Amino acid sequence: MAGRALILFAHGARAESWKAPFERLRGMTQARMPDVPVSLAFLELMEPRLPAQVAALAAEGVSGITVVPVFLGQGGHVLRDLPLMIDALRVAHPGVAITVVGAVGEDPDVLKAMTDFCVAAARP
Template sequence: MPDTPSPASPAAEALVLFAHGARDARWREPFDRLHAKLAALLPHCEVRLAFLELMTPELPDALAELAARGTSKVTIVPVFFGQGGHLRRDFPALVDQCRQQYPAMRIETATAVGESDSVLDAIAAYCAASLSA
């Protein structure tokens, strides 16, 4: 039996990219590209986008869809540059609400991507390369 889930069978694990959201639909384009890259990189994992506000799906809706598919573990990665008020106050409350709503699903969170030295190194390399462009 193959290890790859069929389109009809759910992956046991999911990765949710959590972003702020904006009124301008073009704002989400890099997030859609990141989603596509991760979906290709992680074929055994469901990869979803979710937003805090102004765009859909919002995080509770994305998790509801994953719960309905039988996903047992979700890791939420805030695609934020830093730990501002939304990530310190709104995000934990939202995650706690979702944990209560879906107790059978293990929901874990990562720190904001901008808190990672490897992400900052990539941004620094991009900025330095822009000087010679």
């Protein structure tokens, strides 16, 4: 496999049901771009963890990976843990260009859709 891959990076949780919307997001994203492999990876509590998933994609020969933090806010995980993991992954996989974009929840269009949902919730 050459070319780029996309990793949706989420927190992870004990309840297996927590994963469902992320699986759905992965499936919807994959359907929109069948040529780019889209996978999930987690910070904790769920598999695969980010380092293992990056290693797997590197072993398959991808030249670039874009990591999308599927977080609502820029907490310690996105601001501190993720950059440290990415630094280590770049050292471990010098042949793979790793890019990290902003948190999904800070995107204006996502915020707009969340606002619409909140407004609708208040008008029963």
